[in-house]
Amino acid sequence: MTDQTLTVRDNRTGEEYELEITDGTVRASDLGKIGKTEDEPGIAVYDPGFTNTASTRSSITYIDGDKGILEYRGYPIEQLAESSTFLEVAYLLIHGFVHENLKSLMQGFRYDAHPMGMLLSSVGALSTFYPEARAITDEEVRHDQVVRLIAKMPTLGAWAFRHAQGKPYVYPDNDLSYTENFLSMLFKMSEQKYDPDPRLSKALEVLFILHADHEQNCSTNAVRSVGSSDVDPYSAVSAGIAALYGPLHGGANEAVLRMLKRIGSKDNIPSFIEGVKKGEERLMGFGHRVYKNYDPRAKIIKKAVDDVFEVTGVNPLLEIAQELERIALEDEYFVQRKLYPNVDFYSGLIYEALQFPPEMFTVLFAIPRTAGWLAQWIELVDDKEQKIARPKQIYTGARTLDFVPAEQRWA
Ligand code: SDX
Secondary structure (H helix, E strand, C coil): CCCCEEEEEECCCCEEEEEECECCECCHHHHCCCCCCCCCCCCCCCCHHHCCCCCCCCCCEEEECCCCEEEECCEEHHHHHHHCCHHHHHHHHHCCCCCHHHHHHHHCCCCCCCHHHHHHHHHHHHHHHCHHHHCCCCHHHHHHHHHHHHHHHHHHHHHHHHHHHCCCCCCCCCCCCHHHHHHHHHHCCCCCCCCCCHHHHHHHHHHHHHCCCCCCCHHHHHHHHHHCCCCCHHHHHHHHHHHHCCCCCCCHHHHHHHHHHHHCCHHHHHHHHHHHHCCCCCCCCECCCCCCCCCHHHHHHHHHHHHHHHHHCCCCHHHHHHHHHHHHHHCHHHHHCCCCECCHHHHHHHHHHCCCCHHHHHHHHHHHHHHHHHHHHHHHHHCCCCCCCCCCCCCCCCCCCCCCCHHHHCC
8 A cells, every 4th residue: 555645845945744645635734734834824725616625524425426426325326216215215314393483484475485585584493493402412302303304394395385376384194105295285275185196206205315415515515514603403404495595506406497498499409508608608407516427316307207297298398408408418518518417407397397386496405405404414513523614715805004084085
């Protein structure tokens, strides 16, 4: 075994440093020893967007971006999507009624409030209903909050959906499975008992499993960063929801559908692609920081599309999406940048076929991802190596200026 170290020579001083290599990384703290003096800080790592920086050790989710591999606790996503259920996967990742006052809070939003804004506010508000959740190292208290939040997310998501339609809220029906219950709270009307189509609840199980976790993505990083201040899990997860809301992250599924509608027909695809290549906009649902190959989740979702369309009829936007994918996968611009369809490219077509408006799509991402966020949060709280997140910066501003009183500034 070769010596697992780096020898770094600081040419400013001629000094050499031996840096230990562990798990393919060197510690930033070891780099910090290079060039450190009384007056000078040592070397730091400058890595906007953490493109090449590990922020934690984790045993929850494994991704191989070049081979398009995704595993939860070592189980391939393909097998889980085929044979497991979302709650079983949530339990695997990690091993609930909503308070009536929260209902009043939700009713206070405008009729056209974006459901992600309602969701992130309501989840943050949950921290005020369960102050005991601040005991983040008490395993029993922690377990109760985790179960509570995973149970409440579908209710909050469904109520945000019903709020936009001015429909009464439907309460959970414990005779139904997690996804059947979610469909009931979304779509039940005057019937005594909602009878979900098993093909649709199965499709939602698969989508929820695929969205449950994804290593150190933007929203998980937000949960970990906010969680590193020892705040309660509701507040940390509301930070994750806020990050997921963005169109470059979870908001991409909504953006994909709007993009497909804007393209409108296959004939418009070539001019749209030209616009993308000119940098006028992005091909939403394509590209990924880690996957430089086809996102394995997109492959599975593409199959689930057919199952759902058996029930709902084919979404006419499907053929625009398929033609867009075909052209992009042949075009040098996308090939050279290793841009492939990601999890968001096809999911929106299913959600629209299930009668969800585009603004609900990212809520459908946040509900299952709550299991992953909470699993990552627990791992963070239990990780003795973790500290409060406080990155350094490269200062580019002015220094030691003398204050000039206002009356002299424009003299
Ligand atoms: C999710 O991290 C995760 O795991 C996230 C996620 C999860 O499960 O949590 O997988 C969920 O967020 C999936 C991604 C959804 N977002 C989108 O589909 C939005 C469109 N895609 C992008 O904006 C972009 O691809 C990102 C944000 C996903 C990744 O961006 P990177 O890794 O920071 O790459 P980059 O912006 O540096 O782009 C590299 C090059 C650039 O071109 P050049 O400057 O080299 O000329 O690729 C180009 C970019 O312009 N590029 C795109 C593009 N994505 C990247 N060009 C056109 N269309 C795109 N979609």
